[in-house]
Amino acid sequence: MGHSDGDHGSDLSADDSPWSEGSWSDDDDEGSLSFEDSGEGSDADSDEPDAPAVEESDSSEDEVAPRNTIGDVPLEWYKNEEHIGYDITGSKIKKRDREGRIEAYLRNADDAKNWRKIYDEYNDEEVQITKEEAKIISRLLKGKTPHTNVDPYPDYVDWFEYDGKGHPLSSAPEPKRRFVPSKWEQKKVVKLVRAIRKGWIKFDKPKEEPNFYLLWGDETDTADNKRQGLSYIPAPKPNLPGHEESYNPSVEYIPTQEEIDSYQLMYEEDRPKFIPRKFDCLRSVPAYEKALREGFDRCLDLYLCPRTRKKRINIDPESLKPKLPSKKDLRPYPRTCYLEFKGHNGPVKSLSVEATGQWIASGSSDGTIRVWEVETGRCIKVWNVGGVVHRIAWNPSPDRHILAAVVDHDLLLLNAEVGDEDAQMKTKGLLQIEELAQEEDNGDKKPAVKWVKHEKFDGIMLIHHKAVSTVEWHFKGDYFTTVVPSGDSRAVLLHQLSKKHSHHPFRKLPGLPIAAVFHPSQKMFFVATKKFVQVYDLQKAQLVKKLESGVREISSISIHPGGDNVIVGSKDGKLCWFDTDLSTRPYKTLKNHSKDITNVTFHRKYPLFASSSEDCTAYVFHGMVYSDLNQNPLIVPLEILRGHSSSDGRGVLDCKFHPRQPWLFTAGADSVVRLYCD
């Protein structure tokens, strides 16, 4: 507590001091000076009676004592008074009249002795110092004695002389210890001696041995010249300077001002570390300010960077590309556009080729279905169905000219009205339907499918409970399947044309169904969901296989005519080839398209398959499947077919092969159907 009190007190005084300094500082200084001088001031007065006040004091006052008798009181007290104090008789001493600054300055400027004048505030008079006094002051300021003749450090003269006196100063007897050798000293000496003897302490400086010698002598012995320890990875050498680092680079290496400005917009790591500059001559090149820093960075790299051996491949990029067999050997395949079928007013969403390959049908989002003659490119039939045609499929049986088309939500079966009379009759017979048959079927739930006669086109309408996405025929032409993606347990439906009967065999599917296809020769059924392809045996009604595609979303599926190979197109532009005998995973995944694949298809006869995509291209591949089970299928990309133009971000929407010829039909979003031939 006391300590803190003390602190407080000192604090207070510290507080006080500025005030006192502020008011007194000037006075103090001059006062002190005057105080020193006051003794000798009288001499000066007597010598040079300059000021009248001084004269006055001379006449009336005693020489030694100060004129003013107020004592050591603050002069502040007399600040506002007429007088500055009292003389020895008690009468007031009047203040002198203050002269103006300018006058004082003028007077001082003229007077050469001005520097010796000092104002004595205590006595209110001006005192002039003599030269001797000035000398004394200067000596004092230097810290010497005031008078020159004083020697502060005289040689010491001993006043007492011991020599010849014969007796000590003290009469006490010498103690014994003065005559006995010190035990501790001896111990110390013994210690030192021992240390010296044993060589613990050495006095001579260590000899300088030659620093350098022939370190690498005979290098013939290779066994010795192996580095011990782990494999040494030498640090990579620093990059050698290029033309741009020259002090005088050619003009093209110096960036323009705009380019330098544009560096500021770059990310810090992309920004060039070094901006070339040009100097006209060698003498104007300054010291490189980052020299030390770069040296240091190199040091850090050397001892802090993990070193690993990286194989830097310096190869021709062409050699990375796989060698393909000559395309000539793989002919025929569609290469060039031979025909364009023009007539639709909107994107052609789907097309289908008749079993004999004489006609094709195409459905468009302008609400029409057209049938074209392949050879001539003539449109021979148009149906205006009044809704977007999503999918169209021609009955694969050559004597049943029935078109199955997905119009808006539902499926429409049409008589294509082509071919000879017999076939026409047969088709018409198939498309007859009794209206009353299905009324009794109506239970508490809305039926999955209703077969209704379509009056206008003389066909059958299959009204589904939800929107249909695809339709696919069985190879015999009697059965067909539709997929209702949002149909839950009734998503995949099987229909029989001859009996006008539908059912939904699959209760549960892993994910949304995308497409469903029949096996081309056996009683198998493929359902493609978003990521998997399920293979069912229809006879045993059980799941046979589950193919994992590994793609994000399957968009289309096609089965090889042999039935063992499946290709799947995905919405991320990948095409997967499954060899179902080999594995449930893709035998090969090809990333050929930059956008969604819309359709994939196999050729019936030739070893060809194709994919069409939204990026306005269609790829044609050679896909040979060998009967030898040991040999893997051979896949060779053959041709990129271009020609369709993009419309509304969509490209080629469908592609189908001709059943007999190596021809490919593509349906584009630009409302054109193209035929590519060899």
Added chain:
Amino acid sequence: MPKHYRPAGKKKEGNAAKYITRTKAVKYLQISLATFRKLCILKGVFPRDPKKKVEGNHKTYYHMKDIAFLAHDPLIEKFREIKVHRKKVKKAFAKKNKDLADRLLNRPPTYKLDRLILERYPTFVDALRDLDDCLTMVHLFAALPAVEGERVQVQRIHNCRRLSHEWQAYISRTHSLRKTFISVKGIYYQAEVQGQKITWLTPHALQQVLTDDVDFNVMLTFLEFYETLLGFINFKLYHSINVNYPPVLDPRLEALASELYALCRYMSSGRVPGNSEPAGLIEDKEDEDNKESSKTDESELRLAQLQHQLPTNEPGALMHLVQESTAADADDADAKECRSLFKNLKFYLSREVPRESLLFIIPAFGGTVSWEGEGAPFDETDEDITHQIVDRPTQSHVFLSREYVQPQWIYDCVNARIILPTEGYIVGRVPPPHLSPFVDNDAEGYIPEYAETIKRLQAAAQSQVLPLPSLGDEDMENSLVEAIIDRSESNEIADKKRKERPSQIGRQINQPDVVDKSDTKEADDHMEDSHKQAEKDAADISKTLMSRKQRGLLQAIEINQERKKDKVNLLKKRKKNADSSASAKGR
């Protein structure tokens, strides 16, 4: 259960056992981090990347064998001893036991690095292979200010200077310098010693500033190793040409450097000027060398001594050297070419040129050189001087017998290996661009204009074997003449060109092919496009079969090529712009 669970009593396996993080390594070795760093630097131990980073991705890993290698090094014990010694001294001072402190300070524990060098570089070639960083660092420190009280000891800077001069003296003596390049960062040199290309950078001969953003402890540790390494390498190299190392200097000369100066002056004044006796001349040179160096620097003194020591003190050795080198050169035309590049040429350096560098380069290529200032072997007034190197706007007094060139000329000649015409390098002119000899222009895909000029000159020189190829010379002259051509002349030329142009166009029109196809130009374009597309398709089609990894690799290569092409295009564009603006100015 944690991810890397290991049952109790089971040893660590795989990466967990093989690699150790830095913190753990420091603990394992029971040393401080600073000592660990020093140890790693001296032993050349570096972190390694394990395949699987068990302790986390952001940590540094050392191989356990490396750490064991450190643990078995006697240096660790030495470092501990030094630490203990420091403590003892401190304690002695604290106890005011000055005697003990002095005794301790007299014999501090020291260590040597020669064993480490042999361990890291079992053969001499290994050491040469790793010499780049060493030389760069030593030269950098040689350029630092030798001021007492800075963070670097003056003694070490002097040592660095001495070592670098010794190295340069060897390179110069054996003519093994190959390439030089003045960059903004300093001057690069490339020498070939025992088949190893060694590149190093020397800062410009200006005072470097010691910055605060570097850790001098680390740099000085590196320097400690490099100094020792370079010392041993110099020893070996000097040994190989039968010269003593370290160059034996008279201690009296060293101590009385200033008195030596007066002595040498006296001696040179007493000697008959123009002494034709070669040995005398050389001696004279040595003396003056001594004089010069003594004046400037102690280390330069050593260099000068060394220089004279090489030829004179051991004439037999020199003969030996010559024989050896001729034998070696039988299969090395390069060295021969280097040695005779500046033969019969006499150079004189003005005050303002970088003397140290040129004194190194010119003798390395067989030239004789002197400089302005005290102790030069010959004077500016010497009649035999063929070239004077100056770097000033104008030269007031001109000797007609010699050529006044800028220093860049020397460097360009050295890189081109021919004596280039001096027109472009005359005093006061902006010299032609200085090109890097380290760039393979063909690989880069862009050849600067001046590189082509030099190539032509080289070709001419090779075919004619004359020192100054006339063809190239003319070319050079042409270009130079064009630059300063009269306005009227240029107008004439322009007129001529204008006249020429229509005739050319006419010729083109007359060609039947062009006329035929001009109508169907649009169709042509379209066809061309489709052809191009087809070609591209044919090239790309096999990409579909590539695996993702390969496709990525291919893409990376393609991106890289594209970037390179862009760079070249940018250079071409800039060149075009510069040319057009220059021609606009010309008109």
